[in-house]
Amino acid sequence: xxxxxxxxxxxxxxxxxxxxxxxxxxxxxxxxxxxxxxxxxxxxxxxxxxxxxxxxxxxxxxxxxxxxxxxxxxxxxxxxxxxxxxxxxxxxxxxxxxxxxxxxxxxxxxxxxxxxxxxxxxxxxxxxxxxxxxxxxxxxxxxxxxxxxxxxxxxxxxxxxxxxxxxxxxxxxxxxxxxxxxxxxxxxxxxxxxxxxxxxxxxxxxxxxxxxxxxxxxxxxxxxxxxxxxxxxxxxxxxxxxxxxxxxxxxxxxxxxxxxxxxxxxxxxxxxxxxxxxxxxxxxxxxxxxxxxxxxxxxxxxxxxxxxxxxxxxxxxxxxxxxxxxxxxxxxxxxxxxxxxxx
Numbered sequence: 169x170x171x172x173x174x175x176x177x178x179x180x181x182x183x184x185x186x187x188x189x190x191x192x193x194x195x196x197x198x199x200x201x202x203x204x205x206x207x208x209x210x211x212x213x214x215x216x217x218x219x220x221x222x223x224x225x226x227x228x229x230x231x232x233x234x235x236x237x238x239x240x241x242x243x244x245x246x247x248x249x250x251x252x253x254x255x256x257x258x259x260x261x262x263x264x265x266x267x268x269x270x271x272x273x274x275x276x277x278x279x280x281x282x283x284x285x286x287x288x289x290x291x292x293x294x295x296x297x298x299x300x301x302x303x304x305x306x307x308x309x310x311x312x313x314x315x316x317x318x319x320x321x322x323x324x325x326x327x328x329x330x331x332x333x334x335x336x337x338x339x340x341x342x343x344x345x346x347x348x349x350x351x352x353x354x355x356x357x358x359x360x361x362x363x364x365x366x367x368x369x370x371x372x373x374x375x376x377x378x379x380x381x382x383x384x385x386x387x388x389x390x391x392x393x394x395x396x397x398x399x400x401x402x403x404x405x406x407x408x409x410x411x412x413x414x415x416x417x418x419x420x421x422x423x424x425x426x427x428x429x430x431x432x433x434x435x436x437x438x439x440x441x442x443x444x445x446x447x448x449x450x451x452x453x454x455x456x457x458x459x460x461x462x463x464x465x466x467x468x469x470x471x472x473x474x475x476x477x478x479x480x481x482x483x484x485x486x487x488x489x490x491x492x493x494x495x496x497x498x499x500x501x502x503x504x505x506x507x508x509x510x511x
Contacts, residue, residue, distance in 0.1 A: 183211065183214075184211055184212050184213045184214045184238065185212065185213050185214070185260050185261060186213075186214050186216070186258065186259045186260045186261070187204070187213060187214070187215050187216070187259065187260070187261045187262070187263060188216050188218060188255055188256070188259040188261070188262045188263075189201055189215055189216070189217050189218070189262075189263050189265065190217075190218045190219070190246050190262070190263070190264045190265055190266035190292065191218075191219055191225070191246075191264070191265035191266030191267060192215070192217030192218065192219055192230070192241075192265065193217060193219040193221060193225035193226055193227060193229050193230055193241075194219070194224050194225050194226075194229070194265060194266075194369075195224070195229075195363070195365075195367055195368045195369060195372075195402070196265055196307070196363055196402055196405060196406070197217070197219075197263075197265035197266070198226075198229035198230055198367060199365070199367065199402045199403075199406050200263060200265070200406045200409060200410075201215055201217060201230065201233060201239075202230075202232050202233055203403075203406050203410075204410075205233045205236045205238060205239055206232075206233075213238060214238040214239075214240070215233075215238060215239055215240070216239075216240040216241070216242060216255065216258075216259065217230065217239075217240070217241045217242065218242045218244055218246065218251075218252075218255060218266070219241075219242075219243065219244075219266065220243070220244060220245045220246070220266070221243055223369075224269075224270075224369045224371075226367075226369075226499075226503075228499060229367050242255065245288070246266050246284070246288035246289075246291055246292055247283060247284070247287055247288045247291050248291075249291055249294075249295070252291050252292055252294075252295040253295050253298065253299075255295070256292075256295035256296055256298065256299040256301060257299050259299075259301065260301065260302045260303075261301060261302050261303040261304070261305070261413065262292065262296055262301055262303070262304045262305065263305045263307065263409065263413060264289065264292055264304065264305065264306050264307060265307050266284065266288060267284060267285050267288075267307075267337065267340075268280055268281045268284045268285060268333065268336070269309075269333065270333070270371055270372070271311075271331045271333045271334070271456065272371075272456065273333075273371075274331055274332035274333035274336070275331065275332060275456070275457055275458075278332035278336075281332050281333055281336040282332075282336050282339075284336075285333075285336035285337055285339070285340050286336055286339045286340055286343065289306070289340040289343055289344060290340075290343055292304075293343060293344060293347045293353065293355075296347075296353060297347060297351050297353050301353070301354075302354060303354045303356065303413060303418075304344070304347075304353060304354060304355045304356070305355075305356050305357075305358065305409060305412060305413045305416075306340065306341065306344040306355060306356070306357045306358070307358050307360070307409065308337050308340070308341050308357055308358060308359045308360075309334065309337050309359055309360060310359050310360060310361050310362075310398075310423070310425075310463045310464075310465045311329060311330075311331070311333065311334035311337065311460065311463065312327045312329050312334050312337050312338040312341055312359065313325055313326075313327060313328060313329075313359075313463070313465075314327075314328030314329055314330050314334075314460060315328075315330065315460035315461045315462055315463070316462055316463070316464055317461070317462060319464070319466075320425075320464040320465055320466035321423065321464065321465050321466060322423070322466045322468075322469070323359070323420075323421040323422065323423055323469055327341070327342070330458045330460055331458050331460075341357055341359075341421075344357055345357060345419065345421075348418060348419040349419065354418040354419075355418065355419060356412050356413070356416040356417070356418065356419075356420060356422070357420070357421040357422070358408065358409055358412050358421075358422050358423075358424055359421060359422070359423050359424070359465065360400055360405050360408070360423075360424040360425075360465075361397065361398035361399065361400045361424070361425045361426050361463060361464075361465050362397040362398060362399050362400060362426075362463070363399075363400050363401075363402055363405055364399055364400070364401060364402070364485065364486070364489055365401050365402035365403070365485065365488075365489055366402075366488075366489060366492040366493075366496075367499070368402075369503065370500050370503055370504055373432070373435070374435070374439065374486075374489065375489075375493060375500065377436065377439045378439060378442075378443060378489070378490055378493045378494075379493055379500055379504060381439065381440070381443035381445045381449060382443060382493065382494060382497075385449075386449050386450065386451040387436060387439070387440075387449060387450055387451065388451050388453045389432060389433065389436055389450050389451065389452055389453065390432065390453060390454075390455045390456050390459060391452075391454075391455030391456075391459065392433075392455075393431060393432045393433030393436065393452075394431050394432070394433065394461070395431065395432050395459060395460070395461055395462065396429055396430065396431050396432075396461065396462040396463070396464070397429070397430065397432070397435075397462075397463055398425055398426050398427070398428060398429050398463060398464055398465065399426045399428045399429075399430065399435075399482055399485075400424065400425060400426030400478065401426060401478070401480035401482075401485040403479070403480050403485075404424075404426060404478040404479060404480050405424055407476070407479075408422070408424035408470060408474075408476050409424070411470065411474040411475070411476050412470070412474065415473075415474050416473075416474065417473075422467075422469055422470040422473075422474070423465035423466060423467045423469065423470065424465070424467060424470060424476065425464075425465045425466070425467035425478070426478050426480075426482070427478045428482040429464060436450060438486060439486075439490070442486065442487065442490040443490065
């Protein structure tokens, strides 16, 4: 069953650019929506969020824009062909965030990931093709490349995913690009490194560790803690997505990196310090199956073509993130009370 909170999704096509944002109640999608509506005039852009409101989709993430005259919300599933068709008819562009995204969950329940990430993307692409969507931005992940010992992936590197999650995202990437090559649909794919910031669901490593530490709990560190990730603040990620949406080239892939590589052990030590906790709060746990050792994206393409550079210094961004979770217990405590994310 689907419900709409407004009777219409926006004005006629000759008005503002009408953007459909899938997964817009989630961590990154909601920040994209807040950023769009916070910086654009209602006569320039209107936004409709389509979100199923699964465990990671939080209506509170959209409170800031709920009364904005250019905002609409639709509760529904991206696999619902009738609903998707109806929405595509009333929009000009799509920014597709909706996805199952937690690797641990994908190992336990891969079918949900294939359904949402592959079939859901295909349903959206079909609707976009039928209704002549002008631009379709498909938001993906660096995990589709697999693991890299040295150097960094460029956009033309082969896809070698190692988890059901990353395999389902790689499949959706290939589908999206195939719709461009076969049908000429203006598809643009972004692949980002690890995101962090406020409003991130507390199953991901930074909010999980911060909220555990604030509650006096221990933090679970996989294996030897030597896995390396590049960290990207959501402000920079959303800015990169907007550059691709407004100025990118059809049929192209753009890596979006943050420029800060840390081992999980180094990250844990920073979080311990930020939360005034000692090393005794670390609980070493068995490594995850198929755990990629290192991710690193080369973002020279988006830099050279579109002028992207990460602006948020990691030290500042991490301090701001910890401060947000410290000040917003009312946001994350109910989430941790209803889901087993503390381990």
